[in-house]
Every structure is written in structure tokens, then in C-alpha cells.
Amino acid sequence: MTATSRIPSARDLRERLWQASNLSSVPGIRHGATGRVPGSDLAEGNIGYGPPRDRDLAWAWRQRWAAVIGIEPERLVAARQIHGTAVLRVVAADAGRGAHPGSEPAGTADALVTDVPGLPLLSLHADCQPIFFVDPVKRVVGIAHAGWRGVVADIAAATVRAMRDQFGTDPATLQIGLGPAISGGRYQVGLEVMDAWRATAGELAEAAITTHGTQFRFDISAANWSLLIRAGVPPENIVTADVCTATDGDRWFSHRGQGPTTGRFGAIISLAGEGTSG
Numbered sequence: 001m002t003a004t005s006r007i008p009s010a011r012d013l014r015e016r017l018w019q020a021s022n023l024s025s026v027p028g029i030r031h032g033a034t035g036r037v038p039g040s041d042l043a044e045g046n047i048g049y050g051p052p053r054d055r056d057l058a059w060a061w062r063q064r065w066a067a068v069i070g071i072e073p074e075r076l077v078a079a080r081q082i083h084g085t086a087v088l089r090v091v092a093a094d095a096g097r098g099a100h101p102g103s104e105p106a107g108t109a110d111a112l113v114t115d116v117p118g119l120p121l122l123s124l125h126a127d128c129q130p131i132f133f134v135d136p137v138k139r140v141v142g143i144a145h146a147g148w149r150g151v152v153a154d155i156a157a158a159t160v161r162a163m164r165d166q167f168g169t170d171p172a173t174l175q176i177g178l179g180p181a182i183s184g185g186r187y188q189v190g191l192e193v194m195d196a197w198r199a200t201a202g203e204l205a206e207a208a209i210t211t212h213g214t215q216f217r218f219d220i221s222a223a224n225w226s227l228l229i230r231a232g233v234p235p236e237n238i239v240t241a242d243v244c245t246a247t248d249g250d251r252w253f254s255h256r257g258q259g260p261t262t263g264r265f266g267a268i269i270s271l272a273g274e275g276t277s278g
Contacts, residue, residue: 006041010067020177028272046263055101071120079109083149087162090114113142117273129181130267152196157231171232183244184219
């Protein structure tokens with residue numbers, strides 16, 4: 001039996017995929033956060049190519065997760081993530097950039113946006129939060145990678161602005177999914193993080209901070225929610241995952257919970273069209 005033959009079928013994996021209910025209700029949207037599948041094979045669901053992970057197994061898992069979501073893995077587009085706020089507009093010619101092992105990413109950015117149907121956007125995570133963006137009016141989608149550096153630099157609002165400037169998106173029409181991430185109860189950070197967050201968020205800051213003596217815990221879901229509201233997204237248009245990646249290590253890869261060499265789960269979003277299953 002080969003390693004790839006031990007990857008569960010798409011049907012068996014479907015229940016392990018996280019999806020935002022509001023995005024699932026928008027016609028023609030394919031999206032989801034993949035996860036960890038302990039006991040399946042050596043990769044356990046990982047789709048990241050970074051060492052020491054097996055790239056061939058990661059590609060096999062990308063193909064299987066793509067089948068679950070209903071997108072074409074050969075057309076996946078990924079960027080080189082650096083915990084910044086750069087937002088990259090993805091065009092038809094970018095199809096497949098960052099899809100295969102060894103392929104060149106579309107660029108260096110922590111958010112991707114596109115209005116091209118059948119062009120699935122991919123970001124990689126292991127505690128950092130994926131933010132899914134859908135503009136159902138202009139037919140635009142986006143994905144952002146938000147760790148604490150991205151949060152305090154306001155990657156959420158940067159993506160909203162990019163969609164407004166590039167496509168004419170009205171923030172009030174956006175539907176947002178805040179995907180699986182480490183919870184505030186498990187995410188202890190230093191004073192320098194809190195200072196940076198307070199400088200960004202101002203009066204919004206304390207809702208995402210819990211203080212335990214001289215220790216601070218940072219709720220990146222609450223932080224991103226507040227920043228999106230400030231950027232003009234209605235609160236009723238935001239769905240937040242009830243997931244802590246560090247606590248639920250059987251279903252999610254977690255840098256804090258499993259160490260820096262753990263795998264990566266993917267956040268994928270696409271407009272239906274060429275290269276999708278529907």
C-alpha cells in the first residue's frame with residue numbers, strides 16, 4: 001500500500017472541512033479550511049511544502065482537499081507569506097502559481113483577491129487566522145493570512161481597501177468568514193504585541209485582550225472582527241469559527257500546540273467557473 005493510498009476519500013473528508021455558513025449561502029462560492037487527519041498517513045492532511053514535510057504527499061493532499069471543496073488543484077494560486085499587509089490581485093495568467101511542489105508563488109503577500117472565476121486562492125496556516133472575503137455584488141473573493149503581526153498591521157482592513165480600490169467593492173456588502181485560529185485563551189503574547197495592537201486599535205483594543213497578572217492573552221478573532229467592523233463591514237455579515245487550533249490538535253495543525261515543524265492547513269476560496277466542479 002502506498003502512502004497516497006491511505007489518504008481518505010473526498011467523501012470521508014467532507015465533514016472535516018470548515019466552512020462559513022454565510023459564504024456557503026452565496027451562489028457560486030467554493031471555499032473551506034482544510035485540517036489535520038491523524039492516523040491517515042505521514043502527512044496527516046498537511047498541504048504545506050516547507051521542510052521537513054514531504055512535498056509529494058502534500059501535493060496529494062492538496063488534490064484530495066480540492067476535490068472536497070470542488071476546485072481544480074492545478075489552478076491553485078498561492079503567495080509567499082511574510083506576516084505583512086501586502087494584498088495581491090490575482091489574474092488569469094497566475095493560475096497554478098504556487099500549486100505544484102517547486103512552482104513559483106504568484107508573489108509576496110499575505111492576502112490575495114480576484115474576480116476571475118475558477119481561480120482558487122490559497123493561504124497556509126497553523127494558528128494564524130484565515131479571513132475569507134466575498135463580495136456577492138461585484139463577484140470578487142479574497143483570502144488573508146492573519147497572525148499577530150498581520151492583525152496589528154490591520155491586514156483585514158488592507159484587504160477591504162484593496163477590494164474597494166481594485167473592484168469597487170462596498171464594504172457594507174462584504175460577507176466575511178473568520179476561520180480556525182488559536183483562541184485568546186491559549187495565545188499568550190508579550191507587552192510589545194499589546195503595545196502594537198493598542199496603537200492600531202485604539203479604543204477597540206481591550207476587547208481582544210485578557211490580562212493575567214503580568215501576562216497578556218490576545219484574541220485574534222476578536223481583534224479581526226473589530227477591525228473589520230471599523231472598516232465598514234456590518235457585524236451581521238461576519239461568521240467566526242468556534243475553533244481553537246491549539247486546543248483541538250486532532251483536527252488542526254498548531255504551531256503553538258505541536259511545534260514549528262508541524263504541518264499547515266489550507267484556506268481556499270474561489271468563484272465557480274472554469275476549473276471548478278460546479
